[in-house]
Amino acid sequence: MRVAPILKNWFWAWIARRAPRAAAVQLRHKSIYVLPTAQGWGFLLVIALLWLLGTNYENNLILGAAFLLLSLMVVSIVHAFRNLSGLTLSVVRTHPAFAGEFAEFDVLLEAAPGSRHDALRLGWDRLLTVETDVPAGGECCVSLSHKAHRRGWLLPERLRIQSVYPLGFFRAWSWVQLDGAALVYPAPRPTDLSPQSSTSQDEGTELSRENQEEFQGFRVYQVGSPLAHVAWKHYAREQGMHLKDYSGYQSEQVWLDWDALPGLDQESRLSRLCHWALAYGKTSAQYGLRLPGVTVGQGAGAPHQARVLKAMALYGISDNMTKRSG
């Protein structure tokens, strides 16, 4: 019972040695594996039946057909290998995700000189494989999803790339370890608490705890305003497009404060803060982040939100170290 995990570890270490992690990985004979599929065994059965037919009727042409199909199988081993060989993979871009969701990696596949790669399936998860072709001498970019379990830098696991092209008798596959980490934000969790810590209550106007979005009235719709704020009922009554004005946030200056969430552990606090960051990101409020030892000044807009979220994602995690060693 204890041997199995040891063997498994040893096996994966061996695989990793053969195909070390790199920014761009070219599939070579060292890292491509080929084994028959169930269809391959089925085809062998057809060949066996043909051989029986040819032998019993002493028919050399049927025997010849059986032998031709058998050598077709042998040839298809090489072609299955060829379909992966020389292919270069690299991560060109990563998209951040929240913990518990899927982070997207844009992977570039470059064909080997003068060859075409057909029906490649690749993915980290068997259920999330993507099928693609790489035209002769060309390239193709696919977007792959990787489950993000924890916040921080997500360094992808072994990417499995496989194909049964051209005949489906043999599956060629390879495990690729790509450099290129995706940022994983904490999973957002809603909370009833107010982000305003006691120390920052003097700044700005206090909001009622029950309804953070103080409804002020309507104003005329302007292009670019968030659609969530459109007064659809008015629009439906053909009274024109109006916005519900949450002026309570407009002039708001908010600190998303670590200390506003007493009694929670680190990850739970980050989750609440993340939720707030997202909520305020939808408004035009100026918000900042205060973590022990890390402060992001107040601001608004998408780049600011990304900065805030990144600070939360990497809180307590050494940026460089995680990115390198995984």
Next chain:
Amino acid sequence: MADREQVSRTALAWLLVAQVIILLPHSVHAPLWLWAVWLWVVLWRWQIFRGAWGFPSLVLRVGMMAALGGGLLLSYGVKFDMTAMVGLLLAGFVLKLLELRGRRDLLVTIYLGYFVAATQFLFHLGPLAGLYGTLSLLALTATLVAANQSLLSHRFWPSLKQAGVLLAQAVPLMLILFLAIPRTGALWSVPSDERAAMTGISDSMSPGDIGELAQSNALAFRVTFDEGKVPPPEDRYWRGLVFSYFDGRQWRPSRRQSASELANWDRASVAQWRQLLDPVGAPVSYSVMLEPTRQRWLFALAAPTEWEEQLGMGHDMRLLRREPVQQRIAYQVTSHTEYRFQANELENWERQQSLQLPRDFNPQTRTRARQWARETGSEQALIDRLMSHYRARFRYTLRPQTLGQHTVDEFLWQTQEGFCEHFASSFVFFMRAAGIPARVVVGYLGATKNPVEDYWSVRQRDAHAWAEVWLRGRGWVRFDPTAAVAPERVERGLDSSLSSTDTQMLERGFGSSLALVQRLQMRWDAFNYQWHRWVLGYDQDQQSQFLEDWLGGDELWRIALAVMCAGALLVLGLLLIIVWRQRPRYAYPADRQWARVERKLNRAGWTREPGETPRSLAQRVGQTSPSLGRSLAHIAQLYELVSYADNRSALAELRTRASGFRSPKRGRIRRQ
């Protein structure tokens, strides 16, 4: 998960193409309405594809299969044999199209298709059939390639190209497997097919039978004479059957003649009657490659004295086989064309058998025979008189007048025209009526030499009937009454012996009057012969000979080793081709040299950063290792000269520098 995947449009299109190609050669035995079923199924499939109709329900599918099975039962009859089995497979192959929901169904259909495609070789065996069969396999392989493509790429012709490449690369190994994999012989007996009608000599002879056969140009057998010793034309009588029983209309072998127990099957223990054969003169050795006849008799020159193991010798000097000739077979025989057989005495039963006559037929001939026998006094004189009777009045024709009840009477004394069977029949009847033992022999007369290959072909048009008469002291002697009327028949074949209106009835190849076409036909026939001899006829004997020659023995380990080596060589060769085709290509000659330098730097741990030029890399390297940086800077300068200033003379120096470049080992510090 993958089994439920959609079927790609390209794969479906190729499957339809493959079905047409595969069904076509089966049309010779399968009922034609199967095509109607196929069209109906394709229409349904098209409607499914358009979304107009749904897939048939299970009840409907079972109903269709039952209806099709019933139809096949009506077409083939209740006897279940190979043809019926293939018919059933075809029906399944066609109907499966309506069940095709996912990838797995498609694969099952394709695999079934491979099997059905191979069964066409049960019915067609020629070189063209081989070529056509390969075409079927190509179409199916294209279907399989299309099925394994990604769903988004509709690559119709590239599938075919890929399949062609795969099959072409498979051929060398296939040849080795074909030559080396041991032939075990049939593992169990299989139902043979007795349905198909054959042209050839049958086991009875009525007036007009051979005349009909002579209009066919089909091949009967091919002969190769050992050491080129070819017997003269007048000895090329290929005996097949001997008829001793006459019922007034039809000649047949007597019951005793057809009893196979009476034949001598064991070569070692020679039957007593065989010692009565007394060979005279020189032997002729030859091998015959016989087309399938579905009969048990073989053809040989009289009188066979040596033959192969499995064959037997009938009491009337003909070669026999235990099993009907279902496929082309080859056998080796030695004959003595001059011989004496049963010269001294004829056993009683055999004498009676050779004098048998039906009671109420041909009274005129009976009286005339007795009368002539009295008048002539000797057997030889009687024969001579009958022969001169033929010579004086008779006409050799393919289209004689129809004969009534007394066939011999009418032929001999009224119509006096006919084909060889009329002559042989009347001659034997006359002899028997005169009290001389006689019998009819049927076979082929003549042979045509193929100028391309060294063999002779005998065709159905060479079919012939003649007579054998038993004379005391000489035994059975051959007499050919046809030769009396048309001596050219023996010397030069059928064409020259018939009138011009008659020759028009003979079947011949297209444009046989043109010398060029004739030559091409000869070549084609020669190719056919080689195909039959080396491809279809490649059997255990030839195989062990081949293995002996090439591997030094036919032990299993030698074969296994040879096959594995061949497979490994093939795989390695193909891999080498891949490596060669995927080699890096450089647009400029300087790039190749720079790539060499970069590879060496890589090994030492230096990697060029993205966007770094050769010169800036040299600078960076120079910061750590000034000497290396200097030599690198020189190479970078040369590279720039060649690449951008198009300085050809610098290329040579760059080449020597690049090959002479050595970078000292440097720990793998920076691997980006």
